[in-house]
Amino acid sequence: MKQLKTLVITALLFIGTQTFAQQKIAHIDVQALMTTMPEMKTAQDQVRKIQETYDKEYKGMVAEYQTKLQKYDQEAATVGDAVNETRSKEMQDMGARIQKYEQDARKTLGDKELELIKPIMEKAQKAIQKVAKAKGVTYVLDATSGSGVLFAEGGIDLLADVKKELGF
Template identity: 35%
Template sequence: MKKLSVLFAAVMMVVSVGMAKAQKIATLDVMAVLNAMPEKKKADADIKVFLDAKQAEIKKKADAGQAKLKQYSEEAPKKTAEENKARETELQKLQEEIAQMQEKAQKDLQGKQDIAFAPIEKKLNDAIEKVAKASGFEFVMDSNSSAFVYKGGADATAAVKKELGIQ
């Protein structure tokens, strides 16, 4: 019985090693491919323009709020308690508006990124799938992944860039 279990264990080891060797695994530097794609460069530029505009809008509102705060602080001793309370309420409302603007800008940015990067991601995934099938790769792993422990197989980065027509 003991010999049978040892024999079974040995057979399982040989089978599993054989299966592991039969699998073709390649690595891919996804970020290098993405950064070389002209579509991504254009999307990044468009998003930067959008973000800069939103930040300028928020800064303008914040600067106006700072100016009011400075003015109200200087005039506070000369005003009545009722006027100061109204001014304080106004400043709080302005602060809430700025926070809402920042929140909306973040949501708008996320939506714009999702829309801009969806076709790029699809194009990359289609190219990876085509190259993997043509090369017989069963797995293509991102070489930048923190979970990636060993890189010794073929690298599909050049083939995917070639499929996309980029350098």
């Protein structure tokens, strides 16, 4: 009985390894693909322009804050406590508005970047799938550095074929 059990387990392992050995595995550096796509460069330029606009506005707000703060500090000794208290409250409110603007700008910029990159990622994914199917590949691993693929030598590298499929 024990020998029969061992024989069945051995047979299952053999069949499992044979099935896996028949699978074609390929890899692609998705990051390299994405950074070379013309659409990605266009999206990055759009994000950069939006960021420059936000940076300019933010710097203007900070400059105005600093100018008022200097003025109020210089005049603090000559004006009354009520005026100083009002000015202090004004500066706190202005500081809070600047912080909120910075947070909102970061969120909006991140959302815009995702909005621009999502269709590019989908296009790359479709091209990878099309090339993989054409080559009879069952699994495609992301060979981007730090993606969890520890070793990818040999096998099928789809990067050149996917670039060709995308027209560049």
